[in-house]
Amino acid sequence: EALYSLYEILSSSIIDDGLIQREEFQLALFDNSSMQSLFADRLFDLFDLKHNGVIEFGEFVRSLNIFHPNAPEADKIEFLFRMFDLRHTGYIERDELKEMVLAFLTESDLPLSNDVVEAIVDKTILEVDLKGDGRIDQEEWKELVARNPSLIKNMTLPYLKELTIAFPSFVLTTQVLDSELAYYRDHQVV
Numbered sequence: 001e002a003l004y005s006l007y008e009i010l011s012s013s014i015i016d017d018g019l020i021q022r023e024e025f026q027l028a029l030f031d032n033s034s035m036q037s038l039f040a041d042r043l044f045d046l047f048d049l050k051h052n053g054v055i056e057f058g059e060f061v062r063s064l065n066i067f068h069p070n071a072p073e074a075d076k077i078e079f080l081f082r083m084f085d086l087r088h089t090g091y092i093e094r095d096e097l098k099e100m101v102l103a104f105l106t107e108s109d110l111p112l113s114n115d116v117v118e119a120i121v122d123k124t125i126l127e128v129d130l131k132g133d134g135r136i137d138q139e140e141w142k143e144l145v146a147r148n149p150s151l152i153k154n155m156t157l158p159y160l161k162e163l164t165i166a167f168p169s170f171v172l173t174t175q176v177l178d179s180e181l182a183y184y185r186d187h188q189v190v
Contacts, residue, residue, distance in 0.1 A: 003060070003061055003064070004057065007020070007057050007060050007061075010024055010025070010028050010060075011024065011055075013027055013028070014027065019054040019055065019056060020047075020054060020055035020056075020060065021053075021054055022041070022044050022053070025040065025043075025044045025047070025055065026040050026044075029043075037103070037107055038099065038100065038103035038107075039083075039103060039104075039107065042083045042086070043083065046063065046079065046082060046083060047059055047060065047063040047064075049062065049063065064157075064160065066079045066155065067155060067156060067157040067160060068156075068157070068160040069156050069157075069158055069160065071156075073152065074142075076152045076155040076156070077141065077142055077145050077152060078138070079155065080141075080145075080151065080152055080155060081138055081141045084096060084097070084100055084141075086099060086100070090137070090138070091135040091136060091137055092135060092136040092141065093134070093135045093136075094121060094125055094134060094135065097121050097124060097125065097136070098117065098118075098121045101117055101120055101121060101124075102117060105117070127144075128140050128141070128143070128144045130143065
């Protein structure tokens with residue numbers, strides 16, 4: 001009930017159509033619907049499981065589940081990997097890493113020279129690319145997170161645990177949610 005109420009608020013914040021548009025998602029994250037953010041765009045794309053440009057309630061709940069304190073750490077690591085894998089190749093390549101570093105610096109208002117950015121990217125690839133193929137695969141990513149657990153710190157929203165305690169009857173068994181999850185299961189949308 002609480003998640004559905006939150007969803008209703010978000011999905012009607014700009015366009016009252018019962019769907020979360022990209023701008024509404026941005027507004028919820030940054031209190032600004034026109035701010036450009038690669039991180040918000042990637043997050044939206046990962047929440048939009050059907051890849052139809054909107055987030056439906058089932059997608060919202062299923063995607064938000066990854067941020068629950070009890071969600072498996074392996075799921076959080078995999079989700080974050082997919083966020084950095086901009087081109088959906090199964091690898092984080094040097095140009096993708098550089099794009100994410102630049103986005104982080106820009107969005108944090110931390111301007112650095114191109115030489116410094118290149119050095120950061122080179123050092124990261126050197127330390128993380130254990131196979132020496134110039135890209136980071138999922139196993140190398142897991143090793144990186146194991147050495148630096150703070151990387152997934154923001155992948156946990158303690159509020160979701162409080163929500164579960166406040167609404168113990170919230171189990172994924174509503175008719176709407178069951179039909180949405182059946183769609184994902186039948187179409188193997190992950």
